[in-house]
Amino acid sequence: MSGAVASYFFEKKKVEQGSPIVEGLPEVGLVGTIVTSYIASTLKGEAVGHIEIPELPPIVTVWESRIMEPCRLYRVSLEARQLLLLYSDVPVPPKGMWGMANSIVEIASMIKSPIISVGGIPEPDRLDIEKPKVYVLSNDEELMRMAMATDYVQKFENGYLTGVKAAILKSAAKRDVKVLLALVQSHMNYPDPGAAAEVITFLNKLLGSKIPVDTLLEQAEQLKMQMRDLMRRTSANLARMPVGLQLESPPGYIR
Amino acid sequence: MYRRRRSIFDIMREMEEEFEEEIESMLARLKELELSSRCLEPFYEFLEGPEEYVLRVDMPGADRGKMEIRASGRLLRIYAPCNYAVPYREGVRTCATCYRLEVELPGDASWEDARQRFREGVLELRIPRKVREYRIKIE
Numbered sequence: 001m002s003g004a005v006a007s008y009f010f011e012k013k014k015v016e017q018g019s020p021i022v023e024g025l026p027e028v029g030l031v032g033t034i035v036t037s038y039i040a041s042t043l044k045g046e047a048v049g050h051i052e053i054p055e056l057p058p059i060v061t062v063w064e065s066r067i068m069e070p071c072r073l074y075r076v077s078l079e080a081r082q083l084l085l086l087y088s089d090v091p092v093p094p095k096g097m098w099g100m101a102n103s104i105v106e107i108a109s110m111i112k113s114p115i116i117s118v119g120g121i122p123e124p125d126r127l128d129i130e131k132p133k134v135y136v137l138s139n140d141e142e143l144m145r146m147a148m149a150t151d152y153v154q155k156f157e158n159g160y161l162t163g164v165k166a167a168i169l170k171s172a173a174k175r176d177v178k179v180l181l182a183l184v185q186s187h188m189n190y191p192d193p194g195a196a197a198e199v200i201t202f203l204n205k206l207l208g209s210k211i212p213v214d215t216l217l218e219q220a221e222q223l224k225m226q227m228r229d230l231m232r233r234t235s236a237n238l239a240r241m242p243v244g245l246q247l248e249s250p251p252g253y254i255r
Numbered sequence: 256m257y258r259r260r261r262s263i264f265d266i267m268r269e270m271e272e273e274f275e276e277e278i279e280s281m282l283a284r285l286k287e288l289e290l291s292s293r294c295l296e297p298f299y300e301f302l303e304g305p306e307e308y309v310l311r312v313d314m315p316g317a318d319r320g321k322m323e324i325r326a327s328g329r330l331l332r333i334y335a336p337c338n339y340a341v342p343y344r345e346g347v348r349t350c351a352t353c354y355r356l357e358v359e360l361p362g363d364a365s366w367e368d369a370r371q372r373f374r375e376g377v378l379e380l381r382i383p384r385k386v387r388e389y390r391i392k393i394e
Contacts, residue, residue: 190313224315
């Protein structure tokens with residue numbers, strides 16, 4: 001199962017080598033989904049590929065009479081570089097996570113790009129937190145150093161990761177692909193635009209970009225309403241995963 | 256005539272498929288209910304603490320001034336009109352205009368001293384538990 005690769009289509013010629021891939025598949029608080037969809041719509045992203053979601057019956061998305069794949073890769077241009085965004089209209093079922101992660105890592109390896117995987121960490125007291133903290137983790141020292149140099153994040157030190165993000169880290173180790181995880185304290189079962197805004201602010205500092213977050217915060221209410229159905233499906237999906245592990249700490253005696 | 260015995264993996268696969276079907280039909284039923292009632296069922300979480308229950312209900316766009324919270328017996332009813340109509344999807348004209356939720360709480364929930372706050376579209380209710388503790392003297 002861990003060796004399966006989901007089929008994908010990707011217009012390699014349209015993408016500059018080394019362009020970071022921001023993975024934002026639907027998970028806790030839909031943080032990744034909000035981040036990628038907001039950046040893609042703000043910077044007028046162009047679809048350059050898609051990944052078939054494994055273990056799902058045939059699904060297509062129709063938007064403004066256009067037929068689209070549910071899981072799409074967008075290309076956006078920042079000041080001095082390109083950015084690839086991985087976004088999905090439907091959650092990836094647990095059985096399809098390995099295949100999805102392997103495809104993302106294969107694409108990253110093909111264009112020699114790092115993966116920036118963004119998402120949320122469930123925080124039970126999120127309602128009382130004005131400014132949620134962003135935690136980072138990387139399999140590459142240089143990437144980690146760059147992330148910490150932003151002075152905006154904290155090191156993810158102890159805990160568990162589950163789902164696509166864990167699969168990406170494991171798969172990337174086999175292919176020598178650099179991965180940076182940026183996880184923000186977020187609501188678990190509600191869409192969390194405030195947490196997503198913190199991730200975008202961190203990306204701005206990391207990539208030297210100026211993606212405005214004010215509009216995202218102004219649209220927070222509408223965004224939460226628009227994402228209700230996806231959140232409900234994602235929650236049903238998360239119920240089949242050991243997400244509770246992300247609240248626990250490892251025993252830590254054996255190193 | 257021999258009958259092939261089903262392996263444990265076949266049984267587990269079947270159970271998994273049944274579970275998936277159940278989730279899918281539950282999601283469809285919820286959506287049908289929302290479409291027919293024009294009311295959204297908000298996401299909520301219910302936490303049980305040693306001294307109180309915490310109910311958090313996500314209602315983005317709810318009109319705080321017109322929100323109604325009623326408790327009767329063990330049943331809690333929340334109703335809140337939305338500040339704007341929420342379109343369901345392209346081609347469907349009906350819009351949701353409110354949130355409605357009914358939750359049954361445990362018998363020891365004490366409504367009299369319940370506290371509430373509404374922040375960033377999330378309604379939080381803190382409902383104390385009736386004290387049923389007795390100190391037993393150690394001789």
